[in-house]
Amino acid sequence: KKSFLIIGLGRFGINVARTLTKAGHSVLGVDNDEDIIQKFSFEIDNVMKLDATDSDVLDTLGVPEFEAVVISIGEKYIQNSILATLLVKEKGAKHIIAKAGTKVQGKVLEKVGADTVVFPEKDMGQRIGKALSSSTLIxxxxxxxxxxxxxxxxxxxxxxxxxxxxxxxxxxxxTIISIKDKDGNIKTPPSVDYKFTEFDVLTLIGENEQLKKLHFIDF
Amino acid sequence: KKSFLIIGLGRFGINVARTLTKAGHSVLGVDNDEDIIQKFSFEIDNVMKLDATDSDVLDTLGVPEFEAVVISIGEKYIQNSILATLLVKEKGAKHIIAKAGTKVQGKVLEKVGADTVVFPEKDMGQRIGKALSSSTLIxxxxxxxxxxxxxxxxxxxxxxxxxxxxxxxxxxxxTIISIKDKDGNIKTPPSVDYKFTEFDVLTLIGENEQLKKLHFIDF
Ligand SMILES: Nc1ncnc2c1ncn2[C@@H]1O[C@H](COP(=O)(O)OP(=O)(O)OP(=O)(O)O)[C@@H](O)[C@H]1O
Ligand SMILES: Nc1ncnc2c1ncn2[C@@H]1O[C@H](COP(=O)(O)OP(=O)(O)OP(=O)(O)O)[C@@H](O)[C@H]1O
Incomplete structure (x- = not known):
């Protein structure tokens, strides 16, 4: 059982907190918005209203004791996101994951101490864009x-x-990893004598160059 | 070459638009915020300032001619997101993808016509939560x-x-799909006589029940 500090309880932050709570870990969720704290106080074992850019307040949390600190303050408060990351890094956070909206914000967050930066909307936007771009890619x-x-x-x-x-x-x-038939049943690993049928959905892995040669992807 | 209508140019919407533009498709990006339109007017071939909840304005766009319509208006304007989806459905959109923040918003969007609902922050929050929860899961x-x-x-x-x-x-x-060694080189498919080494990172597929039995995942 580990303990985690989640700073900023927007959609991303609250879902990290929920997932960790479900997996049986101890979670401290903080946010400086009273309504947000009220909203999640029954769901997350520990929530606290605080300003994560306040160095003294952060000192009271025992930052180095958390397995990881997740900074999930969005672009609307970009300076807070950067300052909070810098501060928890200074206070000895073992591992920092920060959410960013743009590549530029991500680079700054890495510079001030984030070990991992994630781009939820950018990632999903690209996945959807690629799936729409091809008539076969899902x-x-x-x-x-x-x-x-x-x-x-x-x-x-x-x-x-x-x-x-x-x-x-x-x-x-x-390599074909799995085949999903039209009823949604997944066969993995696929058997080598199965004859492919219309409406089959394939999951496969390969080098992008080869996938392009086969016209499986066009980017 | 296909054409797409992207309604709402937040982080998710603009990345769908960029990805489609890069893949050579025609994109019309709309938003009712003048600053947003200015910001992306050189990047996306067609951008237009308009209120996507205005039925008459939507009539001028030729909604049924787009391969798909992406509604990427966020929770802040949730009624706009729902109304825009309803309207483009009425106007004969071939395929509607809508972004949502919560399960509830997603259900409403499906009811009013979205064929696919995506949850960028929720998805990423769960992936990060699961990776943090396990000391081996990446x-x-x-x-x-x-x-x-x-x-x-x-x-x-x-x-x-x-x-x-x-x-x-x-x-x-x-099934082990690929092995990444400590220098980041990916071997796929893995050779059957390769002896696993410390720092190898494996990508594999399996049924969740089996993955749990092996303690590869704990949820
Ligand atoms: N200095 C701060 N200390 C603590 N929490 C903060 C601070 N600044 C902002 N927050 C909180 O961070 C949370 C997330 O920020 P915001 O809503 O801007 O992000 P978002 O990008 O919309 O998030 P998501 O996409 O994950 O929903 C908000 O609930 C906000 O109250
Ligand atoms: N009625 C409307 N017509 C057109 N655009 C709209 C309308 N209402 C809102 N928008 C636009 O939708 C965009 C995205 O909305 P918002 O910023 O709330 O979403 P978000 O969840 O923060 O997005 P993301 O997470 O993708 O950055 C904004 O740029 C906003 O101007």
Whole structure:
């Protein structure tokens, strides 16, 4: 059982807090908005109204004892987000995760001490943009700059064939991880003699260059 | 080349617009905030200041001609988000994606016509919460209620062994999709005689029940 400090209880922050609470960890959620504190006081075991840019107040929290500190103050209060990150870093936070809206804000947060910066709206915006851009792509997750996991509607050329005949792994180093049929049943790992059918949805992994060659993605 | 209508150019909306623009599609971005329109007028081919809750104005856009309409008005203007969705549905939008902050808002948006609802901050908050909750889990993506793809630090019991010896697929129906070594190089598919080493990061897929049995996840 670990303990976590969540600074800023917007949508992102409260969902980190809820998830950790559900997993049985101890959570201290802080926010300087009284209404927000009232709203979540029954849900999160410890909530406290405080201004996270107040160095003295932060001293009372025992920052180094938390497994991690999550700064989830949004762009509306960008200076608060930056100052709070700087302060908890100074006070010895073991691990800092900060939420940012723009790349620029993210760079500043890293400079002042954030170990990890997340971009919830930017990430989701890109995933949706990519899925909309292709008529077959459903979802797309970057594992690294070169490798992605994608979910897509079974391409025309695969219909009626099985993995042995298609030989995707040898030809393109693309691996089908799972197949979801039209009723939503997921088969993983897929069997090599299964013949692909219309309405199958595939989850597969491969290098972006190879995925482009196969027209699975176009970006 | 397709065309898309993005209503509301907050962080989520602008990133959908940018991603589609990069992929070569035609984008019309609308917002009723003049500053926002000015800010993005050079970046997105078509931007227009308008109130998306004004039915007559929406009539001038040719809503049914867009491949999809994305409603990315946030919780701050929740009634606008709901009314804009209702209106574009009435005007024959082919496909509507709407952003929501809470489950409740998401349900209402579905009722008034959204085909897909996304929760950027909630999703990311849960992913971060889950990664923080486990000392080995790095990332976690739900493919369905029963199946997840997870990224985790190589567990103790796998060190020095290879996939043939571990037999994870036969025993637990868990498939290792890729292995990232400490220099960030990704090997996919992993070779079956590779002996797992400290600092390896694994991406694997399996049923949540099995992942729990292996203590890969604890939720
Ligand atoms: N100095 C501060 N100390 C503590 N909490 C703060 C401070 N400044 C802002 N906050 C809180 O941070 C929370 C999140 O900020 P805001 O609502 O701007 O972010 P957001 O980007 O809309 O968040 P989300 O997208 O996660 O909903 C707010 O509840 C706000 O009260
Ligand atoms: N009736 C409307 N017509 C057009 N645009 C609108 C309307 N109401 C709100 N908007 C715009 O929607 C945009 C996004 O709304 P808001 O900033 O509340 O969302 P948000 O949740 O903070 O967004 P994000 O998290 O994506 O940054 C704003 O730029 C706002 O001007």
């Amino acid at each position: 979802d797309y997750i970057e594992l690294s700059k070169e490798v992605s996991i994608i979910e897509l509607k079974v391409p025309q050329f695969m219909l009626g064939k099985n993995l042995i005949e298609l030989n995707l792994r040898k030809k393109y180093a693309v | 990332d976690y993506i739900e493919l369905s209620k029963e199946v997840s793809i997870i990224e985790l630090k190589v567990p103790q019991f796998m060190l020095g062994k290879n996939l043939i010896e571990l037999n994870l697929r036969k025993k637990y129906a868990v």
